[in-house]
Amino acid sequence: PEQGSFWSAKILAAKPDLHQDLERWQKVYQALQPDCGREPYAATLQRFWEALDGPAAIAQLAGAAGVSNSLRFLDLLDQCPQGRGEETLAALEGLLQNTYTPPDPCAAFSPITMLTIHKAKGLEFDHVFSVGLDYDPRTRQPRGAQKAAFLMDRLPGKERSYLAAGATDRTTS
Known part of the structure; x- marks a missing residue:
């Protein structure tokens, strides 16, 4: 492929006009890019998520349950085979079909348990x-x-x- 035809190159080429959040994203992406493909997808994604303050953003939007769900997603991604991205996504989709929402961490403080x-x-x-x-x-x-x-x-x-x-x-x- 010719120079600059990848989506990441197109985003990085627009640097002078980038919004502040995209500049932050770009810095994190450039820092993590050398490890992409050398470590499990879940590890790279978790480092990317944490470097962008993802846990704090999710906690603000969805509380502790949202963070718990996000961590569960990363656990499922870690269970997938490391190879071609398409194979990993297909395996992840299968795991997600058979996965239940993890318990709400805030429910641990309640003496009441609600179950089917x-x-x-x-x-x-x-x-x-x-x-x-x-x-x-x-x-x-x-x-x-x-x-x-x-x-x-x-x-x-x-x-x-x-x-x-x-x-x-x-x-x-």
């Missing part, structure tokens, strides 16, 4: 609330229009204990 019934299978908890088990999609009524599965109220008095009363089970009545 499938994820909770085999786990033990002191208290479990299963929401929506009384909903019958066959009735085509909004949730509030159906009879509640149970009623709960506070009893009068000093202790203010709770009283719960269950409704009839629609599967046996």
Whole structure:
């Protein structure tokens, strides 16, 4: 290919008119370019991301969960074969199809765990609330229009204990 036909050369050739962020990008790119292809893609991308203050930008936009997702992406990229870029991208796409979002780091500070019934299978908890088990999609009524599965109220008095009363089970009545 002739001189200056690559996209990177075209960007670098426009230096006098570059915006401040592109100048910063250019400096980082030039510093990392000698290592491109000599180290795993994930390592190069992570160094590039960190040099451009990517973690701080993601944290500002999406919080700790965004940074966690970004790091998970880099972990997946590191699992891909190092070779031609097309092969690596195809492998990465396959991994992304079968990957779940990592847990939110901020959730570690909460005493409450919210799980699907499938994820909770085999786990033990002191208290479990299963929401929506009384909903019958066959009735085509909004949730509030159906009879509640149970009623709960506070009893009068000093202790203010709770009283719960269950409704009839629609599967046996």
